[in-house]
Structures are given as structure tokens and as C-alpha cells.
Amino acid sequence: MTMQFCEVCGKATEHKELIKQKPSKYGASRREQLKAFVDGFFSGVGGGGAAAIDLIDRYVVCQECGHKKLENHGEQFQ
Ligand SMILES: [Zn+2]
Structure with missing residues (x-):
């Protein structure tokens, strides 16, 4: 849990982090998911992990x- 400014509340409140997989260009089937993972893995190795994080x-x-x-910009709170 992190304290962050909420523009709706207009003050700093407790925020919970939520990670969601992006709806990707790949389909939802198991085989397509595997393809997405493998693609992400290899482009991640080649591109310093940027592609995998992109998912x-x-x-x-x-x-x-x-x-x-x-909150997709960087890891400044880690
Ligand atoms: Zn709020």
C-alpha cells in the first residue's frame, strides 16, 4: 500500500497496486497465450525486458x- 495523491478525493490517500495483463494482439486461447509469452520472452531478452513489461x-x-x-511509468517506488 502506498500513499498517493488522488485527484478525485483531492488529497493523498492509500492506494493499492493492481497489475493487469493487457489485452494483447494475441488471442485468449492457451496456444495464443503461450505464443505471446514466448514472443515477449525473446524480445524481452533482446530488448532489455522492455517488451515483457509492455504486456x-x-x-x-x-x-x-x-x-x-x-501507473505505467517506471519503478520509482520500488
Ligand atoms: Zn480517491
Whole structure:
């Protein structure tokens, strides 16, 4: 849980991190998922992991109002 500013509440509130897999260009079947994983893995190795990270969306959810905010920029709180 992290304290972050929520623009809906207008103050700093507790936020919970939520990781969601992006709806990708690949289908939802098992075989397509595997293909997506393998593609991501190999391009991740080649491109320093950027492609693999690209497959997920990071959100933070305000614990007071439930507002979701996309947080895909960097790892500054790690
Ligand atoms: Zn809020």
C-alpha cells in the first residue's frame, strides 16, 4: 500500500497496486497465450525486458473512492 495523491478525493490517500495483463494482439486461447509469452520472452531478452513489461498495465486504486489510475511509468517506488 502506498500513499498517493488522488485527484478525485483531492488529497493523498492509500492506494493499492493492481497489475493487469493487457489485452494483447494475441488471442485468449492457451496456444495464443503461450505464443505471446514466448514472443515477449525473446524480445524481452533482446530488448532489455522492455517488451515483457509492455504486456502488463500497472494501476493504483484509491482505497477511499476506488478510483483507478494508470501507473505505467517506471519503478520509482520500488
Ligand atoms: Zn480517491
